[in-house]
Amino acid sequence: MTSAQHIDGVLVQWGERLFYPGNRIVKSAPLPRLDGMLRRKAAVIRQRIEATVRRAPQVMVKVTGGGRGMAAIAAHFRYISKNGKLEIEDDREVVRAGKEAVRDLADQWRYGGSLIPEEGHRREAFNIMLSMPAGTNAALLQKAAREFAQTELSGHR
Incomplete structure (x- = not known):
């Protein structure tokens, strides 16, 4: 797995916890296998993070x-x-x-x-x-x- 793929996998894993939390996370899921859909998910999460950062500073x-x-x-x-x-x-x-x-x-x-x-x-x-x-x-x-x-x-x- 290349470094970019690993970063995308971690980004999807943490992004889903941050933006789409379940009722309760008991244990960490393994890093997702990157296919086309997960790459798109990583891109969407990246956009949400960038949108949040652009609006900083905040109250x-x-x-x-x-x-x-x-x-x-x-x-x-x-x-x-x-x-x-x-x-x-x-x-x-x-x-x-x-x-x-x-x-x-x-x-x-x-x-x-x-x-x-x-x-x-x-x-x-x-x-x-x-x-x-x-x-x-x-x-x-x-x-x-x-x-x-x-x-x-x-x-x-």
Whole structure:
């Protein structure tokens, strides 16, 4: 098998996983034998990859877990504020900085509503990350993030 044929075989194998996933992949299928149909499949997958790359850069919204208990939530507040060195904004658009502000925000979460225990089995918070391409205007990014939060997370802290 030549190098180009091997690359096409791997491309078809991974492309089918990426673009046409089954319900669950248990084990890796052997590399497909390349005939005319598989070469055409490889070409189609190549076109989809190129189309995706041409549209880059892109915006991404990612849910990255969350806090099970107040200890985890407070640790995340410290992380995103770089332990109080960066400003942090709450759901009422109050902007504060410093370690005391981070502790105050954690206390608002802990006692505002039902008590959140220090350690827990329930997920009390979700982390949502908004990623923008390099060079995005910071003021527009902040405005877009606020509008996203107001639209998608209204009624939540």
